[in-house]
Amino acid sequence: RKEVEQDPGPFNVPEGATVAFNCTYSNSASQSFFWYRQDCRKEPKLLMSVYSSGNEDGRFTAQLNRASQYISLLIRDSKLSDSATYLCVGGAGNNRKLIWGLGTSLAVNP
Amino acid sequence: EPEVTQTPSHQVTQMGQEVILRCVPISNHLYFYWYRQILGQKVEFLVSFYNNEISEKSEIFDDQFSVERPDGSNFTLKIRSTKLEDSAMYFCAGGTGETYEQYFGPGTRLTVT
Numbered sequence: 001r002k003e004v005e006q007d008p009g010p011f012n013v014p015e016g017a018t019v020a021f022n023c024t025y026s027n028s029a030s031q032s033f034f035w036y037r038q039d040c041r042k043e044p045k046l047l048m049s050v051y052s053s054g055n056e057d058g059r060f061t062a063q064l065n066r067a068s069q070y071i072s073l074l075i076r077d078s079k080l081s082d083s084a085t086y087l088c089v090g091g092a093g094n095n096r097k098l099i100w101g102l103g104t105s106l107a108v109n110p
Numbered sequence: 111e112p113e114v115t116q117t118p119s120h121q122v123t124q125m126g127q128e129v130i131l132r133c134v135p136i137s138n139h140l141y142f143y144w145y146r147q148i149l150g151q152k153v154e155f156l157v158s159f160y161n162n163e164i165s166e167k168s169e170i171f172d173d174q175f176s177v178e179r180p181d182g183s184n185f186t187l188k189i190r191s192t193k194l195e196d197s198a199m200y201f202c203a204g205g206t207g208e209t210y211e212q213y214f215g216p217g218t219r220l221t222v223t
Contacts, residue, residue, distance in 0.1 A: 031210065032209070032210040034210070034211070041199070041219075042216065042217075043201055043214040043215060043216050043217050044153060044201070044214055045214070046211060046212075046213070049209075049211065087153070091210030093166065094165075095141065095158040095160065095165045095166040096141060096158070096205060096207065096209075096210045096212070097143065097155045097158055097166060098143075098145070098153075098155060098203075098210070098212060099155065100145075100152045100153040100154070100155075101152065102151070102152045103152070
């Protein structure tokens with residue numbers, strides 16, 4: 001299994017829709033998890049950390065299921081400005097290197 | 111809010127030439143990283159740097175690559191003899207080490223012709 005795997009999409013949704021992204025990981029990327037957002041030809045920006053208990057930040061909810069090695073991101077009431085690539089990322093090792101998924105592309109349409 | 115800065119934003123070089131990519135991390139960060147992203151591909155870890163030495167490097171980071179932090183401020187990535195396949199976005203990142211959270215610079219687009 002690849003270390004961090006995501007469905008690349010693209011996901012095309014209308015404004016106001018709820019959209020969910022999923023990600024699976026292998027054991028080597030299993031210490032901490034994050035969702036980053038990347039706009040076209042820009043740097044990745046930290047969106048949120050992912051905890052086993054689940055965490056919410058406004059319209060965004062992230063969830064980690066360690067038993068299934070599965071991470072999710074839910075975006076509610078999507079906005080045009082949410083259009084971007086969403087990167088599932090695992091942190092591993094004492095040096096805290098990040099292991100990246102390919103990203104899931106989201107286009108929110110008016 | 112402090113930011114990671116990188117220069118240049120775009121570097122065009124001929125195959126076989128040396129390039130130096132520069133980064134100024136956030137001042138209270140202790141761990142520093144270089145990642146690269148070839149167009150259309152995933153972000154890849156190159157190297158981590160802590161306490162003035164390389165703490166981990168990937169298979170990509172071969173003898174053509176080197177890093178240094180000469181003055182406690184700048185953090186540089188040098189590619190000694192560039193190849194066409196080195197063309198990519200190179201991102202510098204840093205973190206405190208207390209968590210895995212890392213903050214990225216805007217990247218340098220390297221084009222090798």
